[in-house]
Amino acid sequence: MALMPVEEALALLLSTAAPLSAEPVALAEAAGRVLAAPVIARRTTPGADVSAMDGYAVRAQDASSVPTTLELIGESAAGRPFAGRVEPGTTVRIFTGAVLPEGADAIIIQEDTLRDGTAITLTEAATQGRHIRRAGGDFAAGETLLAPGHRLRARDLALVAAGDVDTVSVVSRPRVALLSTGDELVRPGAGASPHQVIVSNLYSVAALALAAGAEVTDLGILPDTMEATQAGVRAALDGGFDVLVTTGGASVGDHDLIAPALTAQGVALAVHKIALRPGKPLMFGRSAATHTQVLGLPGNPVSAHVCALLFLVPLIKALQGLAVPARPELELARLAVDVKANEQRMDFQRAEIVGHAEGVPLVRALQVQDSSMLHNLARADVLLVRRPHAPAAEAGEMCEILRLED
Numbered sequence: 001m002a003l004m005p006v007e008e009a010l011a012l013l014l015s016t017a018a019p020l021s022a023e024p025v026a027l028a029e030a031a032g033r034v035l036a037a038p039v040i041a042r043r044t045t046p047g048a049d050v051s052a053m054d055g056y057a058v059r060a061q062d063a064s065s066v067p068t069t070l071e072l073i074g075e076s077a078a079g080r081p082f083a084g085r086v087e088p089g090t091t092v093r094i095f096t097g098a099v100l101p102e103g104a105d106a107i108i109i110q111e112d113t114l115r116d117g118t119a120i121t122l123t124e125a126a127t128q129g130r131h132i133r134r135a136g137g138d139f140a141a142g143e144t145l146l147a148p149g150h151r152l153r154a155r156d157l158a159l160v161a162a163g164d165v166d167t168v169s170v171v172s173r174p175r176v177a178l179l180s181t182g183d184e185l186v187r188p189g190a191g192a193s194p195h196q197v198i199v200s201n202l203y204s205v206a207a208l209a210l211a212a213g214a215e216v217t218d219l220g221i222l223p224d225t226m227e228a229t230q231a232g233v234r235a236a237l238d239g240g241f242d243v244l245v246t247t248g249g250a251s252v253g254d255h256d257l258i259a260p261a262l263t264a265q266g267v268a269l270a271v272h273k274i275a276l277r278p279g280k281p282l283m284f285g286r287s288a289a290t291h292t293q294v295l296g297l298p299g300n301p302v303s304a305h306v307c308a309l310l311f312l313v314p315l316i317k318a319l320q321g322l323a324v325p326a327r328p329e330l331e332l333a334r335l336a337v338d339v340k341a342n343e344q345r346m347d348f349q350r351a352e353i354v355g356h357a358e359g360v361p362l363v364r365a366l367q368v369q370d371s372s373m374l375h376n377l378a379r380a381d382v383l384l385v386r387r388p389h390a391p392a393a394e395a396g397e398m399c400e401i402l403r404l405e406d
């Protein structure tokens with residue numbers, strides 16, 4: 001059976017992902033959130049002409065040739081402007097960020113002066129406008145500082161605050177529920193027997209979702225019965241989540257119940273099985289009743305991680321209104337060793353960066369690519385990507401990689 005190509009599946013998933021509703025948040029809570037509306041400056045910054053240095057505010061024409069001596073008539077400090085005016089032959093002591101007094105049009109830095117009481121001797125000539133930050137030089141009131149769809153980074157928060165904006169309108173965080181399935185699964189630290197398996201997926205998938213901007217709820221582990229699986233899915237769909245992620249039970253074994261349980265609960269599966277290695281049994285669809293997006297990840301931990309990177313992370317971003325490319329974001333690299341021809345599935349092999357050649361990383365796939373093996377997922381720097389039916393390639397040839405998170 002022909003499997004759906006990864007890029008087609010991703011485009012299909014993203015085509016159903018409209019941004020969620022907006023909500024106001026205080027600036028202190030806004031890091032990492034995505035703007036739903038533009039941020040408009042409420043004030044002009046700087047609010048007045050100010051000094052960029054500690055020194056003396058002068059009239060440039062009084063200080064065109066040096067040395068010359070001016071009379072000190074006052075002080076302008078940040079937050080405490082000088083009330084008077086710099087008349088010919090006078091100067092005002094000024095500090096960084098302080099308002100330029102009326103009459104002055106240049107700053108002489110204090111290193112270029114000698115002081116004797118109120119007699120200030122300038123040893124460096126003034127240039128008009130020197131060391132002055134003009135009002136509005138950063139931005140003006142009414143200016144758009146940031147556009148919708150922008151994810152607020154640390155430096156953006158300073159800009160928003162400087163614009164005198166204390167609350168921003170952001171897209172709601174996608175609420176993502178995680179449902180693990182499998183009789184064999186137990187939590188870490190719970191004393192697993194050899195026949196049991198630790199529910200490791202949960203932690204990597206949750207962390208990826210969280211980093212992408214989601215609010216994550218762990219709905220626990222379901223046993224492998226149709227009744228329990230359906231009840232778990234139903235409760236999850238009724239829970240008001242935007243996205244339900246299941247792990248395990250996605251394949252064709254007797255205990256793989258997710259697809260029939262989802263279908264029985266009204267989730268129309270748009271995709272089930274894609275041309276991806278690892279991650280072939282990936283499925284997704286949408287609940288007709290609740291509109292919850294449902295992503296069924298394979299149980300193998302590496303498959304689940306790769307599917308979460310390729311599908312869940314873009315979905316969470318798209319739900320926040322971020323621009324997401326409808327194909328995996330691959331980078332160029334070079335092969336450190338020869339690779340074999342690929343078959344029909346797009347292959348994401350755990351790989352190490354072993355050096356750099358002509359400005360791009362030189363990558364080598366790890367020996368073991370079994371999708372249950374987590375140690376070499378943690379060890380890998382990138383995933384070496386092999387397109388469906390890619391021919392064999394030799395060391396030194398260009399290749400594509402997908403970055404794993406730092």
Ligand SMILES: Nc1nc2c(c(=O)[nH]1)N[C@H]1C(S)=C(S)[C@@H](COP(=O)(O)OP(=O)(O)OC[C@H]3O[C@@H](n4cnc5c(N)ncnc54)[C@H](O)[C@@H]3O)O[C@H]1N2
Pocket residue numbers: 180181182184185197198199200201202247248249250251252253256278279280281297298299300301303371372
């Ligand atoms: N006859 C076939 N068998 C399999 C096929 C196939 O096409 N035909 N596909 C294989 C592929 S590819 C994958 S991937 C796996 C995925 O299967 P499931 O999604 O049904 O996963 P499970 O059978 O439930 O579990 C597989 C494996 O992963 C462990 N597991 C499950 N959940 C977790 C978790 N949350 N954390 C850590 N480990 C987990 C589970 O114990 C199993 O060892 O199917 C192949 N089989």
Ligand code: MOO
Pocket residue numbers: 276277278279280281298300303371372
């Ligand atoms: O492709 Mo499965 O996803 O072999 O692990």
